[in-house]
Amino acid sequence: MFGGNKVGEQGEGSERNLPGLGAVFQSDLAREETEAKQEDERRGAKPRYEVIDREQLFWRVVDVERLIGEEHPARAIWEFVGKLDLSGYSGEIRAVEGEAGRPAWEPRLLISLWVYGYSEGVGSGRAIEQMCEWEAGYQWLTGGRVVNAHTLTDFRVKHEKALQGLFVQILGLLSADGLITLERVMQDGTKIRARAASDSFRRKERVEQALKQAAEQVAAVEEMGEEETSRRAAKARQRAQRERKERLEKAVEEFEKLAEEGRGKDPQNRRVSSTDPEARVMKQPDGGYAPSYNVQIDTDAKSGVVVAVGVVQAGNDFEQLESGIERVEQNLGKTPQEVVTDGGFVSRDNIVAMNQREIEFIAPCVDEAGKGQSSYEGRGVSPEYHSSQFVYDAQNDSYRCPQGKILSYEGKEERHLQVSYRYRAQRSDCQGCPVKSQCCLGNRVTGRSVHRGEELAEVTEFRQRMASEQAREIYRQRAQVAETPNLWIKEKFGxxxxxxxxxxxxxxxxxxxxxxxxxxxxIRLRWRRLGKVAATAA
Incomplete structure (x- = not known):
């Protein structure tokens, strides 16, 4: 009717328009063969990687301000140092406006670099110089510049008076910020190794011989012409020889100092380090011995701020308490109300000195009675023959033992917290005594002795104070406050x-x-908290 084909009939060209199933399968097979061939070719080919060209040169755009975050400690250090009066450093700067010459680095920058360096465990000027080239904190501080290592190391040790003034200024700012009260100060000592080897210690004769050789070498280097070595190398050589000669001269002086101190009664046994003559061999926390200095640190208990620091050559602590308190007073204009120490600072002189300064002294009290008790037990003395069983005769200044024998006054000695008066029996009285085995079995040459302690009122008051629970509770806080700076300085700062x-x-x-x-x-107690408050307010 419409001129179309009947159902089931195919028109002309219909095979081209509607291919059969066989043709479809052949097409799929051909495609799979092509893909397989390509896969085989890929397997045989080498991998293609990004090329790393280290010979190329390129410019990089650096936004210095964005190198570090807003809460980075370098920003806080720069801000804090900016609050300080650094005029004490400017007096020695020779580069001035209007005159030729290379400009000097700003003291604020050099101080900030050292503070940031120590806080990151870096105490080497050369290491800081290298880090100025790549570490973000140093790059931000220097604005992408590099500060020479010699400039850094010279600055660290050339301004002693200005550095002390800087420390006092910092204490003033922290005190004004409520971080220091001086209600309670805790003093502790720690040994830090000197820059000297244990085998650098020499007798006086060897030091004097080395000094003579060093003087000859200095003279020889100074006469050396520039044609033999470069000018820069010659200067470095002269400086090295001159510094060695100065150290040896100092070593000779230290022998005289040791003699005055009474160290090593036999002059042949006195030794001084040829590399750091002022260092002393001290016992270390691990039980060993090494050339060291004794660093005394006073810490305010309010916020853990170090209010005084001193370095001494003596290995003991008990001689350092008064000087530590004096440093606190020099730095802050007043003394603390309480001072807390460990047992190494406890002595009769320190107890009296703190009492005179009206400072309450908190420290562990030695139990003399307990020490005597253990001593008796170790010597096999029966309880009925302890010193407490001997009767003192004040009129004749003598003792009578339980067997009726007299012990006469023999002498006195200075003990830890008291003066001890010694009384002794006649040897003949003890040798024939029937209870010798219970009283003085080990005494074969002398008779039995007892001691009478005489204690100052200040010491008695100290004992009574330390017997209270309040004082013991205060002392239990000592380790956390006093030892934290030591831990940071050694472990965090390196x-x-x-x-x-x-x-x-x-x-x-x-x-x-x-x-x-x-x-x-x-930074921890003020700067970061202020930043959080500002962020919250925003």
Whole structure:
């Protein structure tokens, strides 16, 4: 009707328009064969990687301000140092406006670099110089510049008076910010190794011989012409020889100092380090011995701020308490109300001195009675023959033993917290005594002795104070407050060994470490909290 084909009939060209199933299968097979061939070709080919060309040169756009985040400690350090009066450093700067010459680095920058360096465990000027090239915090501080290592190391030890003033200024700012009260100060000592080897200690004769050789070498180097070596190398050589000669001269002086101190009664046994003459061999926490300095740190208990630091050559602590309190007073203009120490500072002289200064002294009290009890037990003395069983005769200044024998006064000796008067029986009385085995079995040459202690009123008061629970509770806080700066300085800052030589320079490095610690306390307790408050308000 419409001129179309009937159902089931195929028109002309219909095979081209509607291919059969066989043709479809052949097409799929061909495609699969092609893909398989391509896969085989890929398997045989080498992998293609991105090319790394280290010979190329390129410019990089660096936004210095965005190198570090808003809460990065380098920003806090820069801000804090900017609050300080640094005029004490400007007096020695020779580069001035209007005159030729290379400009000097700003003291604020050099101080900030050292504070940031110590806080990151870097105490080497050369290491800081290298990090200025790639570490973000140093790059931000320097604006992408690199500060020479010699400039850094010279700055660290050349301004002792200005550095001490800087430390005092920091204490003033922290005190005004409510972080220091001086209600309670805790003093502790820690040994930091000197920059000297144990085998550098020599007798006086060897030091004098080495000094003579060093003087000859200095003279020879000074006469050396520039044609033999470069000018820069010659200067470095002269400086090295001159510094060695100065150290040896200092070593000879230290022998005289040791003689005055009474160390090593036999002059042949006195030894001084040829590399750091002022260092002393001290016992270490691990039980060993090494050339070291004793670093005394006073910490305010309010916020853990270090309020005084001193470096001494003596290995003991009990001689350092008064000088520590004096440093606190020099730095802050007043003394603390309480001072807390460990047992190494406890002595009769310190108890009396703190009493005279009207400072309450908190420290562990030695139990003399307990020590005597254990001593008796170790010697096999029966309880009925302890010293408490001997009767004192004040009129004749003598003792009578339980067997009726007389012990006469023999002498006195200075003990830990008291003066001890010694009384002794006649040897003949003890040798024939029927109870000798219970009283003085080990005495074969002398008779039995007892001691009568005479204690000052200040010591008695100290004992009574330390017997109270309140004093014991205060003492239990000591380790956390007093030892935290030591832990930070050694573990966080890495100052287990001084980078410099000599008592004065070691004292300056300890001062750098402690003022760095104080700035870190400010960052933690003030700067970051202020930042959080500002962020919350926004």
């Amino acid at each position: 100052l287990r060994q001084f980078s410099v030589r000599g008592l004065s320079k070691a004292g300056m490095e300890a001062l750098w470490a402690c003022l760095t610690y104080n700035i870190r306390v400010w």
